[in-house]
Amino acid sequence: MIEEEEIDLLLTDLIEVHGYDFTHYSRASLKRRINRLWQLDKFPSFAELRYRVRSDTDYLKRFVEEVTVNVTEMFRDPQFYRALRNDVLPTLAAKPFIRIWHAGCSTGEEVFSMAILLNEANLLHKSLLYATDLNPEVLETARAGIFAMAPMKQYSENYILSGGKNDFSIYYTAQYGYVKFNSSLSEKMVFSTHNLVSDQSFNEFDLILCRNVLIYFDKALQQRVLTLFDDSLGPLGYLALGAKETLKFSTLQATYRQLAGEKIWRKQS
Amino acid sequence: MAETKLTHRAEAILIGGSTGSIEVLLRLLPTLPDPLSFALIIVLHRKNTADSTLANLLSLKTNSPFREVDDKDLIKPGTIYLAPADYHLLIEQDKSFSLDDSEKVNYSRPSIDVTFESAADVYGSSLIGILLSGANADGTKGMQAIKKRGGLLVAQHPDTALVGYMPQQAIENTTVDHVLDVAGIIEFLNSVNTA
Known part of the structure; x- marks a missing residue:
């Protein structure tokens, strides 16, 4: 499970390195999404997750796509x-x-x-x-x-x-x-x-x-x-x-x- | 040492349920203290259509303010909240709600685990989680999260539930403080925050 301070580190990296600003996303949902991705991709530690997001632009694409929610349907409601x-x-x-x-x-x-x-x-x-x-x-x-x-x-x-x-x-x-x-x-x-x-x-x-x-x-x-x-x-x-x-x-x-x-x-x- | 009667203090109480839980709520809601000394947040597995019949049905059973949650609503003590259909219900550190329409969890949206885990993060030991009748293992991880943060757990006695599976899973996989029938749950809820 990710700690609040670790989320802050990750969000700062995303702005500084990649120009994506998630700091005003709903925190509870964001935390859940990051935890989910951490488990899915089996990172042994936060440091590994952070390193991938910082340095691997292909992984960054996956991160942004998975952390944001892309559920949609036709004629919903x-x-x-x-x-x-x-x-x-x-x-x-x-x-x-x-x-x-x-x-x-x-x-x-x-x-x-x-x-x-x-x-x-x-x-x-x-x-x-x-x-x-x-x-x-x-x-x-x-x-x-x-x-x-x-x-x-x-x-x-x-x-x-x-x-x-x-x-x-x-x-x-x-x-x-x-x-x-x-x-x-x-x-x-x-x-x-x-x-x-x-x-x-x-x-x-x-x-x-x-x-x-x-x-x-x-x-x-x-x-x-x-x-x-x-x-x-x-x-x-x-x-x-x-x-x-x-x-x-x-x-x-x-x-x-x-x-x-x-x-x-x-x-x- | 003198024996003191244990009363539990809670800022928020969560109730999760699935099949057979609406009947329990219909019995339970009219018996709650008025005004309520805590926020009551209800997460039920329900059809994924955005109709208000369930909210209307439940709201008729209580004099407390009752609302189906809108995104970013602030959580107020004394109010009963119902998770809306087809969204996960999350709680922010500033004690407001956020909604989330991401993938179903345990085949469910809203998922009881999602709300319970999120609330455990925010309320810590000032939280009580109650799990009612249901045929799904949703809720167990949420109950574990509440326990880990020092909150208190109550499960409906599986023999008294229409479907005992959901509370049974929680009882087997974490330390539930009280396993109660509906009358017991009513008595428990009326004892919270007294004296």
């Missing part, structure tokens, strides 16, 4: 997608152009879910989906649009619960335990690395989705990131967070109005 479909997309339909940012998109399941919604609302042709993550590796998966077959049954059920009317399988072709989503969906996607801790706003958006990312940050970092989103949202733009995330600790609370019963907020003015 179907009623959330139902609200996007019924309450959010219709208000964007009149725009000549729709810009959406998936911040912390991981392997891209939510981006493809969004593209399917846009396609069914006949809006995909005039939309652009920016999808960013800290990890270059997960973006490669997202860019390829190839996912394991096994969870598709669950995703298909989620899709139907979200108000989807089609047979979900029209969106992909299956082969050897994997599915590849149609390129007509990914054509409007732009994938890029972006670190919410240290990078700035890069465009103005109509909708920003950042679900189950802020839970890994402490309150100070959450406020920084929410301000970044505020700076990146156009007038009357929408911000969507995860099921247990909230604006209640943030200064944005005053200038955003929450859609009834959903973790979707609309910027006022």
Whole structure:
């Protein structure tokens, strides 16, 4: 088990040697992730773990990917997608152009879910989906649009619960335990690395989705990131967070109005 | 030496359970002292859908403030907290909650081990862990962590549980201070922090 002081050493190394700042990540979760990796990779001591992280850039990639959480699924919380479909997309339909940012998109399941919604609302042709993550590796998966077959049954059920009317399988072709989503969906996607801790706003958006990312940050970092989103949202733009995330600790609370019963907020003015 | 009645002091009490534990909570919650002198944190294995029926059901059984946890909520004494579906529930050094949607542990999210281990780090000897009915070994490592930090352990007597496996695992793999039936657990909870 890693000691608090050892976590501090590791975090300092990560900033000084590699430029990754994890100091404002939720400490309890970070500690668990580091302990998990320590066990998985069977380091005999903290010194060995620290040495690998400091000096081996390939291992650093693994460390960052394993310490951050990359769990995601398609149409997670179907009623959330139902609200996007019924309450959010219709208000964007009149725009000549729709810009959406998936911040912390991981392997891209939510981006493809969004593209399917846009396609069914006949809006995909005039939309652009920016999808960013800290990890270059997960973006490669997202860019390829190839996912394991096994969870598709669950995703298909989620899709139907979200108000989807089609047979979900029209969106992909299956082969050897994997599915590849149609390129007509990914054509409007732009994938890029972006670190919410240290990078700035890069465009103005109509909708920003950042679900189950802020839970890994402490309150100070959450406020920084929410301000970044505020700076990146156009007038009357929408911000969507995860099921247990909230604006209640943030200064944005005053200038955003929450859609009834959903973790979707609309910027006022 | 005069015999003194042992009372346990705790800032927080954790209750973990799986199959058969909701029935126990429904009996137990109405009997708790009001106001509560500790924070009560409940971690149950549940369906991974984000619906509030379980929270509503349990909250009806108590007059104490009851909430399903939102990320970064501060832990207040006298309040009962329920771990939300499909997230691990962790506790930070400043006594606030963090949520985590990483891999399931013991096929479970929330996992009892994750919350118990994290709470042991923060509360040390001022923590009590209670393990109820269940068909899974989740909770045992968490109970070990609480013991290691000087906290106190209670398990539902396996013969009185709908499924005895979960408390049995803890009893076999760590030193549980009290093995009690539901009436005993109620009596125990009412004795915490008295005199």
